[in-house]
Amino acid sequence: MSRIEELHDRARAALDPVHYDYYAGGCGAEAALADNERAFAELALLPRILRGNDRRDTGVALLGDRASLPVVVSPTAFHRLAHPDGERATARAAAHAGTVLVTSMAATVAVAEVTAAARAVRADAAVWFQVSFQPDDDVTTALVRRAEKAGCTALVVTVDTPVFGRRTRDERNGFHDLPPGLAPENLRDLPGAPPGGTLPITMSPEFTWRHLRRLRDLTSLPVVLKGVLHPLDARTAVDEGVDAVWVSNHGGRQLDAAPGAVRALPRVAAAVAGRVPVLLDGGVRSGADVAAALALGATAVGVGRPVLWGLAADGEAGVREVLDVLRAEFDHVLTLCGGRRPGDLTADMVVRREWPPLPTAGPPTEQGGPRTGRPR
């Protein structure tokens, strides 16, 4: 059992089962959720040899920031369900690891407190803010201003949620609201919010590329588009001037018919053609998964649930462990593959596990077995 699986087990034991299901679950029959991990399991790496490498550097440039490993923390809601320190603990762990935390619009700690916690660890800690368009433009604008004021260095706009996915486990468990004492703190004091209360997050299928243009005109922060699976959308996004494209099926929580995220990566990477960085999340659980995604065109990957498992199991230390394990595994795989830098991993090094087709054995013999040419 991997260390991340051990932390998952500890998290399952520590969490209220309803909250565990909220974190772990997907939509529908959880086919997209399962396919995220299965799609990685179907990949294998062809290592290169005798490369004369000495020192390695696992770091990557991400927009204006630098990450010391090509793994960022994907935005996930409600960290205080996992640990009382919530997003503060996650922020400290990401800062210690030297990587980017994408804090959710639905965080249970306000973005200014999240950036402060990260910067207390490392002055140049990178925190990005995830936002979903809200029907009232003034609300979206206020959220962006809040993120800017807090010192976030990029906006991640999530576009795979025209409506919430049907979360089978949440429906069965009747999980709809945060327990008393917890709230989506970024949604306080917004236009239309009740005094002292929070505004509900509204998803809507009415948003268009025009809303993205408006957002881009509103801020000088780089904009990342999260939740892209179709290569034509990736191309439009780049033409519209987004600064990065994030391939994701939302951890299998939105469209159950969506493919495992890494299956969509090669076509998106081809459509983007190196014009902007490509990120990917969904099912990344090991350093080999990270390496495969990079080889197929990602600049970096995100991890969602593994971070929640670390947080629930052991707070900041648990999240640090998850990121440390992924760093060590990725560095090891990079070395075994003859690479020195993440960019040394290329698409020709990825094959399917069932690759290659066996040499054709010819028609079956009278006895039924293939002719192998081997004496019997």
Ligand SMILES: Cc1cc2nc3c(=O)[nH]c(=O)nc-3n(C[C@H](O)[C@H](O)[C@H](O)COP(=O)(O)O)c2cc1C
């Ligand atoms: C409990 C949970 C909450 C999430 N909340 C958000 C969110 O607030 N905003 C968002 O853009 N994505 C959200 N996501 C999706 C993640 O950003 C990410 O795409 C997904 O978790 C990646 O898959 P993984 O969990 O297999 O690593 C959430 C995912 C989970 C599991």
Ligand SMILES: O=C(O)C(=O)c1ccccc1
């Ligand atoms: O649960 C989710 O996947 C999610 O994206 C979300 C977004 C806003 C509020 C709560 C959850």
